[in-house]
Amino acid sequence: MVIVVGSGIIGSWIAYLLAKSGYEVYVFEKSENAGDGISGRNSGVLHSGIYYDETSLKSKLCFRGYEIAIPFFEKNKIPFSICGKVITTGLSESSEEEKDKQVEIEKLLSNGKRLGISGIELFSNPGSHWKHVLGNSALWIPKTGIVDVPSYLKALWQLGEEAGVKILKNKKVIREDGGVFAIDLQTKVKEELDADCFVNACGLYSDELLINDSKGNKFEIRPNKGEYFRLNKQLPYETLVYPLPMKTSTALGVHYTFHLGGDAYAGPNSNWAISKDDYKMNTPRKVYFESLRKITDFYKEEDLSEGYVGLRPRLFLNGESVKDFVIHKESNWIHLLGIESPGLTSSPAIAEEVVGMMV
Ligand SMILES: Cc1cc2nc3c(=O)[nH]c(=O)nc-3n(C[C@H](O)[C@H](O)[C@H](O)COP(=O)(O)OP(=O)(O)OC[C@H]3O[C@@H](n4cnc5c(N)ncnc54)[C@H](O)[C@@H]3O)c2cc1C
Incomplete structure (x- = not known):
């Protein structure tokens, strides 16, 4: 018997694949609305994997996740669109910055080619191909999409239950005095848990x-806030528009994205949150607009209104930042740590990896 703790996109994929492989699976979820964690507060983008070093888990699992996800969406009628993505150098404040960006975009192109991502092209003067996109150069990546995340999660929970997964809500799992316990957050009743494996x-x-x-390493997750502003109109074409990724962090920079229902957003930025439930928007619209206007001139400041906030689970190991996903097996536990972007894209492949670790 396996107990999966957490029913976001990662736990739900793991539970579903384990049940399909014949395991008896229970999911313990502390929340009533499981989609309200990281999985319900992101950009909903299916990434190509272009940003990641080919030796990283992020690279391997993003590729594989994308491959599994597309036929899964088709089969289960989950709304998605392979809309492609433009990564532009955007406006620069100096010729030095511009030179630096040209080097960066070339590097990204080489990485994409090395990884075998099909159809990537480098354009000069992107504004003549995509009206209102600013910058001297841009990469076009046709292999990128968006998915309707609430439908994705709902389908996974349903398929999981059909395969035999039992989902228990309002149950917070804790480790205490060498044991594992679930506390029912409504009745406050505490029960000890036993399983062949915990995830x-x-x-x-x-x-x-x-x-x-067991080696005394200390794992710590620090919440990193990504704020989204809602845009009052979509660009005149259905394509995502990104800046070059941030050099100092794993964040991809404030970009233009849209949801399949028709809403458009700018986001997310990257700032440290004060706690793991700090969903407050802090950045003034004027400041935020400065990031967006570097990649497109389609919007005025008054076109932006407050949207939503997502928190990235930034992993630190012994105080040092870890940039890759970590899947750590220790006795009868498999721990998933630092599953930030591209976790949504990678989720089916992360689940495959975990199922493979069971044997
Ligand atoms: C701003 C932002 C934008 C992103 N954009 C993208 C993107 O465009 N594309 C992409 O591929 N990825 C993206 N990601 C990453 C992706 O959203 C995450 O990797 C993924 O959603 C993580 O899912 P999860 O299941 O690990 O976490 P969650 O969805 O947070 O699920 C964890 C669950 O565990 C439950 N839980 C926690 N502790 C306990 C406990 N003790 N007992 C019981 N239950 C517990 C929580 O209630 C929660 O439901 C983005 C992330 C952020 C923050």
């Missing part, structure tokens, strides 16, 4: 179930 898919809270490993 920690707690997103922002996964460090609470693995503070130190």
Whole structure:
């Protein structure tokens, strides 16, 4: 019997694949609305994997995840669109910055080619191909899409239940005095849990179930805030528009994205949150607009209104930032740590990896 803790996109994929492989699976979820964690507060983008070093888990699992996800969406009628993505150098403040960006975009192109991502092209003067996109050069990546995340999660929960997964809500799992317990958050009743294997898919809270490993390493998740502003209109074409990724962080920079229902957003930026439930928008619209206007001149400041906030589960190991996903097996626990972007894209492949670790 396997207990999966957390029913975001990661725990749900793991539970579903385990049940399909013949395991008896229980999911313990502390929330009533499971889609309200990281999985319900992101850009909904299916990434090509162009940003990641080919030796990284992010690269391997993003590729594989994308491959599994597309036929899964088709089969289960989950709304998605392979809309492609433009990564532009955007406006620069100096010739030095512009030179630097040209080097960066060339590097990204080489990485994409090395990884075998099909159809990538480098355009000069992107504004003549995509009206209102600013910058001297841009990469076009046809292999990128968006998915309707609420429908994706709903389909996974349903398929999981059909395969035999039992989802228990309002149950918070804790580790205490060498044991594992579930506290029912409504009745406050505490019960001890026993399983052949536990899977920690707690997103922002996964460090609470693995503070130190057997070698004394300390894992810590720090919440990094990404704010989204709603845009009052969509660009005149259905394509995502991104700046070059941030050099100092794993964030991809404030970009233009849209949801399949018709809403358009700018986001997310990257700032440290004060806690794991700090969903407050802090950035003034004027400041935020400065990031967006570097990649497109389609919007005026008054076209932006407050949207939503997502929190990235930034992983630190012994105080040092870890940029890759970590899947850590220790006794009868498999821990998933630092599953930030491209976690949504990678989720089916992360689940395959975990199922493979069961044997
Ligand atoms: C701003 C932002 C934008 C992103 N954009 C993209 C994107 O465009 N494309 C992409 O591929 N990825 C993206 N990601 C990454 C992706 O959203 C995440 O990797 C993924 O959603 C993580 O899912 P999860 O299941 O690990 O976490 P969650 O969805 O947070 O699920 C964890 C669950 O565990 C539960 N839980 C926690 N602790 C306990 C406990 N002790 N007991 C019981 N239950 C517990 C929580 O209630 C929660 O439901 C983005 C992330 C952010 C923050």
